[in-house]
Amino acid sequence: MARHAVIDALTFDLDDTLWDNRPVMELAEQGHYTWLDDALAAWQGVQIEQWGRYAERFPLSAYQDRRMALAQQYPLRRGDFTWIRERALIEMMEEFGLPRSAAFLWAAAAMDRFMDLRHQLQPYPQVGPLLDRLGEHYRLAAITNGNADVTRLPIARHFPVTIAAGELLAPKPDARPFLAALARLGTPASRAMHVGDSWQEDVMPAQRLGMRVAWIDRHDDSGRSLPPGVYRLRHVSELPALLQWLDSRLN
Ligand SMILES: [Mg+2]
Helix, strand or coil: CCCCCCCCEEEECCECCCECHHHHHHHHHHHHHHHHHHHHHHCCCCCHHHHCCHHHHCCHHHHHHHHHHHHHHCHHHCCCHHHHHHHHHHHHHHHHCCCHHHHHHHHHHHHHHHHHHHCCCCCCCCHHHHHHHHHCCCEEEEEECCCCCHHHCHHHHHCCEEEECCCCCCCCCCCHHHHHHHHHHCCCHHHEEEEECCHHHHHHHHHHCCCEEEEECCCCCCCCCCCCCEEEECCHHHHHHHHHHHHHHHC
């Protein structure tokens, strides 16, 4: 691959850009809740013959409804998915009959389990070799709103710069996580390309900053007209071809 004169850094969204996020979220969602129900049933603090099983009183759908209600009740926290999950678990366990202190401890343990499962994700098979090749020619950064901690994943080695936008309390589409990544990469926006699947959270903010954008159009939203500097891909594996095409046009 030729060195590209015009673009020298790439920033990547993670969820639904480098892996399909749905299977891992389904596993984590079901897995930590089942774990909690089993743990509470085995714990002597729950009077199982009087109270019954926790998940019989609060099935998974009740947990999901509770999270939606909390997101409406606490609008400033609506993007902080970890806080909302933990808060929902605490409320439901207290209503089930647990003392507050026990509800806090079990919610924290369930969230540890959730985060373990949430990191059992599989990047698309092309991603490792792709990042290896790109890393020879470009500086690479990851910018994510999700609660996956890149440093817990094997692909961390490809990313000298990682920005957890939720922890900045400025999730995408806020410009700050992009500006933080560019500053740490030492690259002006005009020499960087962002790669992501979300029109609102990836394409629009990066394009407004003057970055080029490779939009991963997972849902084949081909009716959209693309602003200048935005290119449409169906899969991240098409990125090298786009970069080569841009290189041949720009040199
Ligand atoms: Mg995404």
